[in-house]
Amino acid sequence: MAMTAFSNSRPEAALGSTADAAQTFSVAEVVGLPFIRAHSDPNRACLSWPDGRLNNSEFAAAVAATAQTLRDRHGITSGSVVGVLLRNVPELITTMFATWSLGAALTPINPSLTDDEVLFQLSDSGAKALVGEERADALSLELGLGYLSATDECFRAAAGAISVDVIPDVSGVRDDDAGLIVYTSGTTGKPKGCVLEQSALAAMVWSLVHGLDHGEDVRSLLVLPLFHCNGLLAGTVMPLKLGGSVHVLPKFDPSTFWGVVETERPSYFSAVPTIFSVLEARTTREVDASSLRFVICGAAPMSKDAIARFEKKFDLDMVEGYGLSECSVCATLNRNDGTAKPGTVGPALPGFEIGIKDPGGTLLPVGEAGEVVIASRTIMRGYLGRPEATAEALRDGWLHTGDVGFLDSDGYLTLVDRIKDLIIRGGENIYPKEIEDALLGHELVVEAAVVGAPDEKYGEVVVAHVALRNGASITEEELLAFLEQRLARYKLPTRIHLREGLPKNAVGKIVKEELRKV
Known part of the structure; x- marks a missing residue:
């Protein structure tokens, strides 16, 4: 039988290649997004959270002021790394765009980590400054880093027109500048920092924008934590690139979740199987979920039975996807156009190629299980400071995922399990x-x-x-x-x-x- 790899891109759109430029956004389009939005529609809703809201002009002003503070007070320039130690709050999003506009990289830190784990990530990433609250202040002193308080007035710049002289010039941000350094969970050793370049992030946002029918008035309910690529890109940058808005949920609470949906009227949210299972099991009242066009399930496979129960109870379409930090977020995704296959995690997103390999590195035919491999311009540069681990993960033009799966004749991926499990x-x-x-x-x-x-x-x-x-x-x-x-x-x-x-x-x-x- 012929060996098979399924692609929704040109064949040359593989790891390390310069694929068709039409299959991505320019880095300037993503990095400069706050200022593009402010120029085109200054009063349009942009970002909200339980205690406040920002329109496009206000959000861009906050980003510009934060960038200016990072540059002038802490010397953040192209190639610098900025750590952020915050729960799900709007200031984290402001910091991300401010850091990007300076050509610097953001390393978002899980607030539930111990102090020693936070210090490891800051040291390993080479962070020059840390943004956060009181705990971040103390930890930055321990390492001699610059510190910017999340309550600083630069985060809540006054509304109104933005002066041209304070808008960061994003034209100097390069495709190969690091944009995110996201750390793996570290269940088998010290966490590894995935270095994601700006060109990879732009390509990932392009794939997400073109992978689903988003409809009009896109509004994301941000449920997942912002120290993860899913929350940052699929939950934040994607809806903003579509001209929509984001509501930031500080934490998931099943007792209040549907009230937020009914009040804020999101068009979608992305979550993990445990969140969907808890919502299905614990919701006892009738809910108005009519604003939701679909929901996205990721991070781990969800059973067909659990998906069916959720969809039936709330009369919603769930699209299940698959990806990992090493490919920026997502590589496959069931579509919301009637072609979804429950039990699979969908076909390749636009700009991706998916293959299945045996232990010897040979691509396997349709229906045969082996290691899932991914090729795309969204793939990480590598693990920071870990050349051997990088070489193991990035081989022969593919990202080797460590997941077992198989492809059907239509290119839909079914996950079997983790190799290590x-x-x-x-x-x-x-x-x-x-x-x-x-x-x-x-x-x-x-x-x-x-x-x-x-x-x-x-x-x-x-x-x-x-x-x-x-x-x-x-x-x-x-x-x-x-x-x-x-x-x-x-x-x-x-x-x-x-x-x-x-x-x-x-x-x-x-x-x-x-x-x-x-």
């Missing part, structure tokens, strides 16, 4: 996701995670961890009986732990490393 029981390969999806097919199960546990006889055995709906009750024996009708006997868990909830990281992904210790 594979369980080998007595010589049989078992992928946890298949068991998790089977568990999630039970109407009482909200969350499920499957891990391998050492065993003298089989080497490894299957152990499941399950969280039920509020007030639900079921026994381990009843769940096993349910699974016996859906799985081969060797795939059945030897133990099922019923828990109130499963451990998650700050993005909302289940942390299996903690479950392996149980």
Whole structure:
């Protein structure tokens, strides 16, 4: 059979290439977005949050004033790195555009990290200044960095016309300037900084803009944390590039979430499976979700049954996608045009090529499972200061993801699991996701995670961890009986732990490393 890679771009749109310029925005279009919007429609809504709102002119003024402070007070110029240690607040978005306008890179820091972890990221990234609140002030002193308070008046510059002499000149920002240094979770060692160049970010925004039918009056409800590419690009830059607006949600709270939707009237939001599962399980009242054209699910695969339950309950279309920080956000995405295939994470986005490789590096035919590889101009420059890890991830013109999947004849990608999560029981390969999806097919199960546990006889055995709906009750024996009708006997868990909830990281992904210790 012929080896296959599916693409929604020209073949040369691969890693490190200079693909068709029409398949991207210019760096100036993205970096200069606040000032372009202010010039074209100064009074249009731009950014809102529970305590306030900014129109285009006000937002651009805040960006310009922040950039001026970073440059004049802290010496931030082209090639500098600025850290930001903030929860989901508008000042983080202001800082991002201000940093970009100076040709500098932003490294967003997860506020839930310990002080030592924050200091590691600041040191590793080479940050010259840190933006934040009291905690950031103390940590910047420890490293001798410049500090800019998020309550500084530059973040809330007065409304009105912006003087030409304070607008940053973004024409000097180069395609190969680093725009973001985003750190991986570090579950297998020290976190690694993914260096994403401005040209990669511009190409990613282009792909997101052209990958869906967004309709008119685009408005994003920003649910995901802003220390992650999804929140920054898919939740913020994309809707702003479409001429729309963003409402920043400081944190996700299922008890108040639908009230925010009904008040702010977003056209979409992007979230992770655990958020959708919690909303479906805990919402007991009728909600008005009519403003939402679709919702996007990412970060981890969601079972077909869980998707169907959410879509039916709220009468919404969910489009599931797949990507990782190393490719800027997203590589595949089901469309909202009636072509979505539940159970898959969609076909390649425009500007991407997706392939499946065997361990020897050969592209595999349709239907055969192997490692998912990605080629696109959105791929990272590499891991900062880690040439060996970079060489391992970026090989033969492809980003090697460490995920197992297969493509169908239409180019839709189905994820099987992470390579590292594979369980080998007595010589049989078992992928946890298949068991998790089977568990999630039970109407009482909200969350499920499957891990391998050492065993003298089989080497490894299957152990499941399950969280039920509020007030639900079921026994381990009843769940096993349910699974016996859906799985081969060797795939059945030897133990099922019923828990109130499963451990998650700050993005909302289940942390299996903690479950392996149980």
